[in-house]
Amino acid sequence: MSDKPLYVTEPHLPPLEEFLPSLREVWDSKFLTNGGPMHQKFERALCEYLGVEQIALFSNGTLALLTALQALRITGEVITTPYSFVATAHSLLWNGIKPVFVDVDPVNLNLDPAKIEAAITPQTTAIMPVHCYGHPCDVAAIEKIADRYNLKVIYDAAHSFGVESDGQSVLNFGDMSVLSFHATKVFNTFEGGAIVCKDAKTKLRIDQLKNFGFVDETTVVAPGINGKMSEFNAALGLVQLQHIGEALRRRGEIDARYRALLADIPGIECLPPSPGSKHNYSYFPVLVKPEYGITRDELYAAMRTKNIYARRYFYPLISSFPMYRALPSAAAANLPVAHHAAEQVLCLPIFPSLTESDQQRVIDVIRSLGR
């Protein structure tokens, strides 16, 4: 049997031949960036596919997060989750905002709405939750709190391309949602990202902020950044969009097969699907419980010796990194559920080109190492 390295994800690429005509179009047009024709076409195509009103493309998700906070003029303190990729909290520090970590829900590992109110102070201006692994947050509960305390809500939706909750895009909740099109994500443009917002006026402000704050040739209204997506990435995105349906379908099959074949292994617990949601199967996290027999880290290391590179997303927690750990809200006692999950979680390989035999290799190794 093959023993080739198996990574947690493998970038999903269109056939190169399909990309060549749009590359030629970019070359011929001589528009390479600055909101050229591909950029505009890709924005419209994404709005239609995702079922959202307005979208502004970025060169990556992190710059989109930074700009979303700037566009909404967020200051002071922002409530966020420690259980995410580090860019979530970094976007706050880059804006001079103090992150306030709140613990996560033990079932979906998203920001726990029941714990948000206790963390609100007079300095709080916004909530930045993450739809972790593409599982929708409790958007209704978060909206209720935001309305009561007059807070903005910016969702880090980097995992949630194509996810729906109760029949509509999860990107339509909150004031803004931020996507990442990084190579490792469900939908990629090599590097890329976007902000989803609700009206043309807000999109205009975002478009100015991603272009240094220029509003016309000679007027600069804010210390904006260079966050523009290039024509190359936009052209690639348009081709990728032709294949996303098939990619999500294939991911769904892999997800279902893991659930069926891991079900009888004691101590291996799959995250339950969220009720009422259309998932994108962006990750396949399992929790390694004591009944499994060996720890998560032992399983992680043993899988590596078999050339299977599962990942401990999200360990360490953001709140454990040196630039955050001195914050009062970063104390382990404040975040027991997140700490517990970070010790037990392991994300298994899931990507459209994962073969049935490679998936079986993963399942067999997990089965052989347990009690």
Ligand SMILES: *Cc1c(COP(=O)(O)O)cnc(C)c1O
């Ligand atoms: C990937 C990711 C980001 C950053 O996106 P980039 O496009 O890589 O800058 C932010 N937040 C979360 C939760 C992510 O997974």
